[in-house]
Amino acid sequence: MKPVFMTYTKKDLINLAVCMVLSVLVIPTFITTEYWYTSILIPWLCLALATIGQQVVMGYTGQLALGAAGFMAAGAFAMFNLILRVPDLGFVGSLIVSGLIAAAFGILFGLPSLKVRGIYLMVATLASQFFIIWMIDKFGWFKNYDSSGIITAQDIVILGKPFTTPLAMYFVCLAVTTVLTLLAMNMARGSTGRNWMAVRDMDIAAESMGVSLLKTKVQAFAISAFYCGVAGALFAFCYLKSLEPVAFDIKLSFKILFMCILGGLGTINGAFIGAAFILLFPVLLNAVGNNVFHGAIDATIISSIEQVIFGGLMIIFMIYEPLGMAKLWENIKQKMSLKFQSSNVKDLKSSLSKKS
């Protein structure tokens, strides 16, 4: 076994420390309104996690998949049933097992990726989206024969302690997201991720180098679905606090696809940037509508405008920066550091030549 933290540099550890201080100390001290936790931070973490799942299969392995919400639904309803029927498992145990159940679906619906690619694969993965939602909808057992259609999620109890306040739920999401993000970064940087990227860049070349396409693709789909499943469970239990199949429809899948692409394909931090943008932008737009135009613009028109802007951004990014916002951020950082260097070192040219 290779040591887990082998691929981390000093810079990564500093980044991690900054993120942890920000999310564990700064945010809970300065943000006290419940709204921020229940409507922004918690869904952000959940959707970012699902977007990482989408990244694994689409950004890293290059397989066009469109069914993240289906796997999220599988995870959410698996969680509900596990807590209901196997209470001994506990919250964390149930979370892991529901991720594994979603992963099983991922393997099943990922199998067509061995034969087809591009838009063909997209259609095959759409099957998973519609099938999983239909299955949950039609078989009462999954919903514990609840006729109302919307089930209330059970309270989160970890080691006998209830986690019901928004802040507590935020910490639950934060803990799960942190662990899984670190894991994802490790996988992406290790041999697993290298195999994924080899398959993405040219599958035939990868195969001739001894990378097993079967293993790599199925593994990517399984891991992707695991992430989506866990994210779906958190999404239902911490954010929606209820379970209904409609919440996981094709629109959510598209949303996650947008987060993944706008954030930056093949990056983990892109998942967080993309999710934050897609979540915050409508909030901002509504605020502008209410405060600048004083509600003169109809809410439905605002949501239509939001759609136009998302679509337009997608086109613009595809044309000018197909690698998304993460790459933009990278470019800005690079320019900043260059400026910083040139102001310190008198001769810009010598600093550049040293760099190259």
Added chain:
Amino acid sequence: MVDELLFFMEVLVGGLLAGTMYSLVALGFVLIFKASATFNFSQGAMVFFSVLAFCGFMQDFNIPFVLAFILAALLMVVVGLCTERLVLRPLMNASEDTVLMATIGLGYVLEGLAQAAWGVEVRRLDLGIGDFPVPWIADNLKLFISALDIFAGLVAALMIIGLFLLFKYTKIGLGLRAVADDAGAASSIGIPLKHIMLLVWSAAGVVALVAGCMWGARAGVQFALVDLALKALPVLIIGGFSSIPGAIVGGLIIGATEKVLEVYIGPFFGGAIEGWAPYVLAIFFLLYRPEGLFGEKIIRRV
């Protein structure tokens, strides 16, 4: 026994005719794929956009039926023009997947624009053809078949014949096929690439309008049309992305299978299996014949 057979026939014929509605949507995809080898994910949004504009012209501005139709068709030409200039031309040398994602974005833009301009409520569209069984057929053949279905079938047949003739026998059609085969080579022998793209996107827009009218008359003009149009994807997979007859046959297969499965197997699973059955059918086709029934074999160079 005879009753059962009649019932089966009715389900089958109903399914086949409903399938032509899918074919109409699929046709638009095929047109663009044939000419530019790009997959236009926004075709569903184009259906919604065009028919909503058509309804808007008629109901909000009281423009007569024919004039409104022409206006909506012209609007789709403008959409085609903008798409060519703003989306396709900058992405000329981008990979297939990049263009596909850009068309997903385009779909979002069109859906948003349509709703911002014409509102979100469901509109009724009356084509003057009712969605009820034709009495003559019901009396003589004892089959209950909707007039709208028959009309949609006829329109689909006319459009197929028209497009087939266009592609096969006209100079424009030859140009289209040349561009699809090798855009670079086609432009180097003087085929105007821009005009061809504009033409194809406009044609796809008009096809979308016709498809939208049929769907709108049946289910009301509403956002759900976009999701319905997703069903054209399995149709394309079964028929092949680059074949006009394929779009028709694929549509018929999907329509018939989904109805027959729904009626005969659906009750065992609590119904509503039409939501996913076409996609699963498409997966099986993909595993055995990835290029579809009529498509050209996909050869990838290493």
